[in-house]
Amino acid sequence: MNNHTTSITTNKKHHYRELLAIGIPIIIGQLGTIILGFADTLMIGHHSTPELAAAGLVNNIFGLVFVSYMGFTYGLTPIIGRLYGEERTDCIGQKVRNAFCANMLTGIIFTLALIVLYLNLGRIGQPEELLSLIRPYFLVNLASVLFMGIFFTMKQFLDGLGQTKVAMWAMIGGNVINILGNWVLIYGVAGFPELGLLGAGISTLVSRILMALAMVGILMTGKNFGEYRRDILHSSLTKADFREMNRLGWPVALQLGMESAAFTLSCVMVGWLGTIPLAASFSQMGMRDDLLAAFMMSSILLNPQLIVYSAALGSTALTVRLVSCFFCGVVAGLLVRFFYGNKTFFDFSGFSGPQ
Numbered sequence: 001m002n003n004h005t006t007s008i009t010t011n012k013k014h015h016y017r018e019l020l021a022i023g024i025p026i027i028i029g030q031l032g033t034i035i036l037g038f039a040d041t042l043m044i045g046h047h048s049t050p051e052l053a054a055a056g057l058v059n060n061i062f063g064l065v066f067v068s069y070m071g072f073t074y075g076l077t078p079i080i081g082r083l084y085g086e087e088r089t090d091c092i093g094q095k096v097r098n099a100f101c102a103n104m105l106t107g108i109i110f111t112l113a114l115i116v117l118y119l120n121l122g123r124i125g126q127p128e129e130l131l132s133l134i135r136p137y138f139l140v141n142l143a144s145v146l147f148m149g150i151f152f153t154m155k156q157f158l159d160g161l162g163q164t165k166v167a168m169w170a171m172i173g174g175n176v177i178n179i180l181g182n183w184v185l186i187y188g189v190a191g192f193p194e195l196g197l198l199g200a201g202i203s204t205l206v207s208r209i210l211m212a213l214a215m216v217g218i219l220m221t222g223k224n225f226g227e228y229r230r231d232i233l234h235s236s237l238t239k240a241d242f243r244e245m246n247r248l249g250w251p252v253a254l255q256l257g258m259e260s261a262a263f264t265l266s267c268v269m270v271g272w273l274g275t276i277p278l279a280a281s282f283s284q285m286g287m288r289d290d291l292l293a294a295f296m297m298s299s300i301l302l303n304p305q306l307i308v309y310s311a312a313l314g315s316t317a318l319t320v321r322l323v324s325c326f327f328c329g330v331v332a333g334l335l336v337r338f339f340y341g342n343k344t345f346f347d348f349s350g351f352s353g354p355q
Contacts, residue, residue: 020320025168026159027324030070032171035328036178036207040200042293042332043182046340051197054133057126061117062141065110066148068257072106073099073152075248080160092160093231098241100153100232102249107149114142133197140201144208151208154215157228170214178207290340294333 041059045052076099083092117124118138121131155167184192185199195202219225219232 022162022164024320025164027320029155029164029168029171031324031328032168032175035175036171036204039175039179039182040197040204042336043179043186044197044200047186047196050130051133053127054130054137055197055200057130058134058137058141061114061138064257065114065145068253069103069107069110069145069149070152071256072249072253073103073149073156074252075099075245076103076153076156077160079244079248080157081162084161089227090231092157093228093233094235094238095241096153096157096228097232097235098237099156099245100150101237102242102245103149103153104146106249106253107146111142111145114138114145118142137197137201140198140205144205147208147212150212151215154212154219157219158215166218167215170211170218173214174207174211177210178203181206290333290337293336294329 038059041052041055044055076095079095079099080092083089083095118135121134121138122128126134151167151170155170158164158166181203182200184190185195185203186197188194193199219229
């Protein structure tokens, strides 16, 4: 009896380790998608308040798009996982090829919708003085949509094979490049021009392009992906596979999109009040800057819908979610504290009220 109980306990620990080994990189990768845009908002806050307000609005709009886009690509992972588990690896390449086409078409749809929004930015009630900042930053982010689609497709493909660490490291590398690029281009370091918010957008665009290229490069050069590479390049498109990707992808995209839409719409509505209230929705005056940065990071990641969803998955998933949110908040606060000390990070000087 004791041996049987010990065996069950050992098996449970083994399954938990496997689950954490696969799941934690996925969670880090998802957090990285959010942090990529959040880093722009956080770092631009020290440059000027209007740019902080503009960055907050644009990043929330694109955050909604990327969360929905990522949700659409989720349909590929269970398909790849099933085929891989059944050792039908000869069918995987065709599924990936069809998923890539479906994801690119969806990316084009999102891009067209964003272009329509861009042409109507002056009609959604945002402060007039912000539009000159919003428009170029919006366009630079717009250019990155399809590159994120490539990254998401490769990520879901590799996740289905159990190779979750590849996308995690690509996302971490992209965030490091973005943060360094922000530092150089926002503030004009090392001889580069001081571009402010536009510099943050350029840095984000470059990091997203490099992330997509890195994932494609790993697929094209990795020794373990030779069979998949050959099948992806030489397989054909089929209506059945294309329909399957859309059937699985759109419900998830709409679900995640609706979960994120409330926060995005509230950001737009706060913007109706003026520049200062919009900026105040991302930073609260009177709070110390390092604590403010920690609060901003944790509160964004501590999405109520995600907490409920994690709780439904079990105590382990909920614990990982809460610890990850707390950890990211602490890191954000420590970075502000370490690099700026008692100096002001969020600059609200020169503003006395709504415009």
